Amino acid sequence: MDKGKLNYDGLFNLEQPLLKVPAEQLKKAARISQRYVEYVMKEITTEVNKLSKSANSCSPEQATKSLDDMVVRLQKLKRKLDDTKAEEALYVERTKVRLNHLKELMTITSAESPAYLQWCQTRLDRMLVDYMLRHGYTETAAKLAADKGIEALVDLQLFADSRLVEEALDNKNCTECLKWCNDNRSTLDKISSTLEFNLRLQEYIELARCGKKEEAIKYCRKYMIDWQDTHMKLIQQAMAMLAFGPDTQCEPYKELWDESRWDIIIEMFKSDNHALHNLTLQPLLTMTLQAGLAALKTPSCYSDENRTINCPVCAADTFGQLAQDLPCAHHVNSCIVDRLSGVIMDEHNPPMVLPNGYVYSSESLQALAAENHGMVRCERTGENYNIATARKAFIL
Structure with missing residues (x-):
């Protein structure tokens, strides 16, 4: 599979609430409007029938008053429908903006392009606003949405x-x-x-x-x-x-x-x-983080002896807590990560074995040796060795 190819299906599966929320709000506004119209028209119809039946016994003044009352109700209904129409137009416009946001993704062909990075930044801003809204930080969320110009892409109201x-x-x-x-x-x-x-x-x-x-x-x-x-x-x-x-x-x-x-x-x-409103029970930010952490988590992440500085799951006080209940990833092909620098060891930065059996990258050991006159100190045992005693290990 092409490394830079985008997984559109996976991305759009997470974006369903983006379109469903304004759609549900539009349906709700239309439903309330319809219910109000039916209620008022039922009252008007009842008044007309009563006026028709009492036409012979009703005085012109009473008939005029009844008709005036009906006109007032209909005018109130018209104002209510105008307000509802404006509300519905807002939801329609919001849906268009969100569709255009997703349409932008379809024009991006590579995950390494600047356009995709910009789209992801907007998506991250949306996730942050959503997370803050769910946890009650309404004013902060509104300010962030305004600063980023994404009010139409989030559900502040x-x-x-x-x-x-x-x-x-x-x-x-x-x-x-x-x-x-x-x-x-x-x-x-x-x-x-x-x-x-x-x-x-x-x-x-x-x-x-x-x-x-x-x-x-x-x-x-x-x-x-x-x-x-x-x-x-x-x-x-x-x-x-x-x-x-x-x-x-x-x-x-x-x-x-x-x-x-x-x-x-x-x-x-x-x-x-x-x-x-077809919203996920958990914030999208939490779900996305957990998906990424589940792909990185291994049993070694919770072993004090095997923690690496660049692994988020190894950070026990932050992401490690979030990943605690997640399953470990199944890695078909393993990679060796240097404990000192957190970089992956490969043919350009081969693993080196110290006499005590612990492995570090060639670059890390050379950097330590340059600072200590050719001597390197094992981080795990505290023992000191001459760099010449380190042997190259081969990855199978």
């Missing part, structure tokens, strides 16, 4: 809206998340989400925690009864927990009273939000 919901849940408030569930109910039903039920259950629990048992029972009858076919056992447990206090050690009521349920709900929201 999406994560900003998501952050508001997460902050509300962190403050033990379900209102924003319930509103989000209502706006996305049809899609959440398709992925069999249980987020809304858990939000209703949590609001019920908080009422019970405040000692408002009667209100909690009314709340359950009003909002939770719709899930009796799929969550009857949990609903029964929720009703029975009223007989136990928040300090109970009896399961499953102890788990229901536990404050950590809020953290579980936040994670559920993140998971559903990512699924809704």
Whole structure:
């Protein structure tokens, strides 16, 4: 295979969310717009029918007032549709920009060309912005996107809206998340989400925690009864927990009273939000790093005696932690890396064996000998040898 040839399929597999996010946002905007049109037109139709039936008994003033009210509603509908149209145009334009970004890649034929390096730099900037957005560094992410001119290639608004919901849940408030569930109910039903039920259950629990048992029972009858076919056992447990206090050690009521349920709900929201917009659960930066680390990781990386300075997996305090749970790479052809310099030893920089059996590159030993009057010191044992005692090793 050509060393500089690009793997387009592999690159595009990782770039699917880039196009799917604005597409989902466009569908959502169109869906909300359609729902609003149907709601207003249903009201208008009802008013027209009522006016038609009472034509003989209705005074001209009442008829005029009803018609004026309908005109006001239609004007409001028009303004709403204009706003929605502008929002949809934004998502369409964003999709075009992202398509052009991917189209640039198709014009690049070599991984060693300057154009590919520039494209990769833009891609890295996108990954960094995405990573910061997912971890709550919204302002920093927005500044980086503005500095690099990639606002259309990242999802600042999406994560900003998501952050508001997460902050509300962190403050033990379900209102924003319930509103989000209502706006996305049809899609959440398709992925069999249980987020809304858990939000209703949590609001019920908080009422019970405040000692408002009667209100909690009314709340359950009003909002939770719709899930009796799929969550009857949990609903029964929720009703029975009223007989136990928040300090109970009896399961499953102890788990229901536990404050950590809020953290579980936040994670559920993140998971559903990512699924809704076809986002990966992990940041793309993390996935890319792990893919690269998995190709480099060997059992020797976690051996103190065999660490090399240029191997990222050998850096135990940084990339080594990220690669800890990754499988080791299967290398058909091995290479020998110098422990001192981190460079690969080959025919131009052959490996040299010291009398104690440890191997270093010819260039490293010559550099040490030049500094110490022909003597070299083994880094592993601390023994000193004349460079003339080093023997050349041959790689098979």
